[in-house]
Amino acid sequence: MEKIENQKGRKMIDYEVVEKELNTEARNIILLIKEDYYQYMSQDKKRVLGELLQNGNIVVVNQGASYFKDRTLAHGGRALKDGKIHFYPDVRNFDTEKAIYVCQKLLIHECLHYFIQPDAINLKDGLEKEMAGFYTEGLVEREARELHARHKGQSVFEEANYGYNICFVNKIQNELGASSYEVIFSEADYLSRIANYKAEYEAILKTRKEDLAILGEWARKFPENLQRRIANRIRTIALRNGGISGIEEKLASLQQSSPENKEERKSSEFERL
Ligand SMILES: [Zn+2]
Numbered sequence: 001m002e003k004i005e006n007q008k009g010r011k012m013i014d015y016e017v018v019e020k021e022l023n024t025e026a027r028n029i030i031l032l033i034k035e036d037y038y039q040y041m042s043q044d045k046k047r048v049l050g051e052l053l054q055n056g057n058i059v060v061v062n063q064g065a066s067y068f069k070d071r072t073l074a075h076g077g078r079a080l081k082d083g084k085i086h087f088y089p090d091v092r093n094f095d096t097e098k099a100i101y102v103c104q105k106l107l108i109h110e111c112l113h114y115f116i117q118p119d120a121i122n123l124k125d126g127l128e129k130e131m132a133g134f135y136t137e138g139l140v141e142r143e144a145r146e147l148h149a150r151h152k153g154q155s156v157f158e159e160a161n162y163g164y165n166i167c168f169v170n171k172i173q174n175e176l177g178a179s180s181y182e183v184i185f186s187e188a189d190y191l192s193r194i195a196n197y198k199a200e201y202e203a204i205l206k207t208r209k210e211d212l213a214i215l216g217e218w219a220r221k222f223p224e225n226l227q228r229r230i231a232n233r234i235r236t237i238a239l240r241n242g243g244i245s246g247i248e249e250k251l252a253s254l255q256q257s258s259p260e261n262k263e264e265r266k267s268s269e270f271e272r273l
Pocket residue numbers: 109113137140
């Protein structure tokens with residue numbers, strides 16, 4: 001695909017093309033969700049699934065990401081209360097091809113949000129709601145990775161940054177009584193017991209904070225012009241993995257790479273981390 005740039009050097013996105021491609025892919029994903037989970041769904045979820053397949057147009061590609069100041073790439077159906085997934089590829093300097101590629105990777109997660117919506121209605125505002133949100137993202141992302149692995153293989157999937165959320169889910173799911181698909185895809189109110197796991201939640205947040213501090217230290221071992229990029233990249237890897245194991249070895253091998261044109265080489269090798 002030809003890369004077009006406007007006068008300011010910013011790449012141009014053909015929003016219509018991106019939206020069409022993403023809607024086709026979203027429909028395929030909804031069909032996979034149907035194949036894997038339909039038997040476990042409540043009547044209400046089955047109705048949602050039917051409507052999504054019938055009406056199409058699941059994804060809206062928005063221009064003007066300034067609507068949301070957090071520069072997020074995607075929002076699920078509840079963000080604008082229209083039941084559609086919104087993508088904002090213009091928050092990054094993408095061209096059409098790259099926008100399709102990157103947004104597609106988040107689609108399984110966003111589509112699963114339609115069906116994994118544990119009821120948090122009885123929770124108190126504040127910490128309990130925060131924990132419920134943290135837990136739900138972990139549950140959705142874990143299922144997204146598993147669905148992807150089952151149908152599309154593991155390697156090309158760039159996961160969302162919910163690794164620590166998945167750790168939290170793995171840790172307490174059985175105790176919460178939310179370990180089976182029958183429960184996850186039903187209307188069960190299992191989050192009402194999440195307040196019992198404050199200690200586990202706080203331990204995960206503490207680990208995440210400590211991990212990120214360690215990564216910051218590691219990044220400072222690199223030449224100054226690379227530090228920021230390296231810090232951002234390893235932060236992303238840690239957040240996706242839910243831990244920092246293996247990152248230090250990779251960084252050490254980068255530090256020892258060839259003497260000539262060292263910085264450039266480090267930088268490009270780094271992209272493949
Ligand atoms: Zn999510």
